[in-house]
Amino acid sequence: MRTHSTLSARLLGYSAARYAFALLAVAFAFFVQWVLRGVLHGYSPYLTLIAAIGFSAWYCGLLPSVVAVTISTLAARYWFIRPIHSFQISNFEQAIGLATFLLVSGLFMLMGEARRRDNEILRLAHADLENRIRQRTAELDAANHGLRQLSARLMQLQDDERRRIARELHDSVGQMLAALGMNLSTVKADLERLTKAVNAVTDSAALVDELNKEIRTISHLLHPPLLDEAGLASALRWYSDGFAQRSKIQVDLDLPAQFGRLSGELETTIFRVVQECLTNIHRHSGSSVAKIRLSQSGDEVIVRVADEGRGLSPKKQDAIAEAATPGVGVRGMRERVRQLGGTLEINSNGEGRGTAVIVRLPVTQGASTVAA
Ligand SMILES: Nc1ncnc2c1ncn2[C@@H]1O[C@H](COP(=O)(O)OP(=O)(O)OP(=O)(O)O)[C@@H](O)[C@H]1O
Ligand SMILES: [Mg+2]
Structure with a gap:
C-alpha cells in the first residue's frame, strides 16, 4: 500500500511521465492481445485493455486515463474488431462490449480519483500535524529555557539575600551586641564606680532600643x-x-x-x-x-x-x-x-x-x- 502510493505520488509529480506510462500500458495490452491472438480468437480485445486502463487510473491520474481510454477504444475498434480498418459497430454484441469497457474504465477512473483525493487529504493532515508538533516543541523548548534560567537566578538570588541578611545582622546587630557585652562587663568590673556604671547602663539601654528598631526594620522590609x-x-x-x-x-x-x-x-x-x-x-x-x-x-x-x-x-x-x-x-x-x-x-x-x-x-x- 505504501509502495503503491509512493509510486503513484512519484508518477503524479511528472505530468509527461504519467501520459507516457498510460500509453505504454495500452501499447503493452495491445501487444499481449496480438501475441495471444490465436488463443483469444473471438474474444473481445477489451479484456487486456481493461487491465491497462486499471493501471493508468490507479497510478497515472485522470487525464492520462481518459487519453488511454480514448486511444484504446479507437485502436481496438480499428485494428482488432471485425470488420478491420473501420470504425463501424456492426452488431449488438460489439455495442455491449464497447459499453461495458467504457463503463468499467469509468469506474476504475472514479476509484483512482477517490483514492488520490483521500491520499491528498491524509498528506495535508499529516503535514499540518507535523507543523503543529514542531511549533509546540519550539514553544516548549523556549519556555523550558526561560524557566531554567529563572530558577537558577532565583537560587543565586536567595543565596545573595541570605548573605546580605547575615552581613546585615553581623554588621549592625552583632556590633551592637558586642558593645552591649563590653558595657555589661564594664558595669560588672566597675560596680563600685557607680556613676560610670549608670552611664554605661544608659548607653546600653539606648543600644538595645536601636537594636530593636534595626531588627524591626529588617524584618518589616522582608515582609511587612x-x-x-x-x-x-x-x-x-x-x-x-x-x-x-x-x-x-x-x-x-x-x-x-x-x-x-x-x-x-x-x-x-x-x-x-x-x-x-x-x-x-x-x-x-x-x-x-x-x-x-x-x-x-x-x-x-x-x-x-x-x-x-x-x-x-x-x-x-x-x-x-x-x-x-x-x-x-x-x-x-x-x-x-x-x-x-x-x-x-x-x-x-x-x-x-x-x-x-x-x-x-x-x-x-x-x-x-x-x-x-
Ligand atoms: N524604571 C526604570 N527605568 C530605566 N530602566 C529600567 C527601569 N526598570 C527597569 N529598567 C531596566 O530593565 C532592566 C531589567 O530590570 P530587572 O528589574 O528585571 O533587573 P535588575 O533590576 O537589573 O536586577 P534585579 O531586579 O534582579 O535585582 C534593568 O537592568 C534596567 O536596565
Ligand atoms: Mg530590578
Whole structure:
C-alpha cells in the first residue's frame, strides 16, 4: 500500500511521465492481445485493455486515463474488431462490449480519483500535524529555557539575600551586641564606680532600643506585617513613605478613596510589584519622582507605577520582553502576575521619557472591596 502510493505520488509529480506510462500500458495490452491472438480468437480485445486502463487510473491520474481510454477504444475498434480498418459497430454484441469497457474504465477512473483525493487529504493532515508538533516543541523548548534560567537566578538570588541578611545582622546587630557585652562587663568590673556604671547602663539601654528598631526594620522590609494585618493600602503607604525617606525620591501614591481588602495573594503580588518597581526606579531610572496609582475597572485591579527618568531604549525593551536581561525583577513580577491570570506591560516612549509599568490583575468574585 505504501509502495503503491509512493509510486503513484512519484508518477503524479511528472505530468509527461504519467501520459507516457498510460500509453505504454495500452501499447503493452495491445501487444499481449496480438501475441495471444490465436488463443483469444473471438474474444473481445477489451479484456487486456481493461487491465491497462486499471493501471493508468490507479497510478497515472485522470487525464492520462481518459487519453488511454480514448486511444484504446479507437485502436481496438480499428485494428482488432471485425470488420478491420473501420470504425463501424456492426452488431449488438460489439455495442455491449464497447459499453461495458467504457463503463468499467469509468469506474476504475472514479476509484483512482477517490483514492488520490483521500491520499491528498491524509498528506495535508499529516503535514499540518507535523507543523503543529514542531511549533509546540519550539514553544516548549523556549519556555523550558526561560524557566531554567529563572530558577537558577532565583537560587543565586536567595543565596545573595541570605548573605546580605547575615552581613546585615553581623554588621549592625552583632556590633551592637558586642558593645552591649563590653558595657555589661564594664558595669560588672566597675560596680563600685557607680556613676560610670549608670552611664554605661544608659548607653546600653539606648543600644538595645536601636537594636530593636534595626531588627524591626529588617524584618518589616522582608515582609511587612501591615500587609497581613491592616491590608495593602496601609502597607503601601508605609512602604512608599519609608522609600521616599531612604531614596530622596518624591513618591506620589494615589489610592481609591475607600480602599478595602483584596485576597491575600493579590495583595502580596501588588505589594511586591510596587516594591520591585520602586527599587528599579531608584536603581535604574535617575528619576526624582515616582507615581503609584491603583484603580479598579470592572473585574480587574490596575496598578501603574511610573517615573520620569531615563526610560528604556527599544533595544532594552526587546531584551526585557525576551527575558534576555540578567535581572530577575521584571521576570519575577511577570511570573507572579501570570500565576494570578493577569498581565504586565512596560511602556516607555524611548530614552529620556520615563517608564511606566502597568499590571492588570483579575479580582476573583467576592474578594474585591476596592472602591474606585
Ligand atoms: N524604571 C526604570 N527605568 C530605566 N530602566 C529600567 C527601569 N526598570 C527597569 N529598567 C531596566 O530593565 C532592566 C531589567 O530590570 P530587572 O528589574 O528585571 O533587573 P535588575 O533590576 O537589573 O536586577 P534585579 O531586579 O534582579 O535585582 C534593568 O537592568 C534596567 O536596565
Ligand atoms: Mg530590578
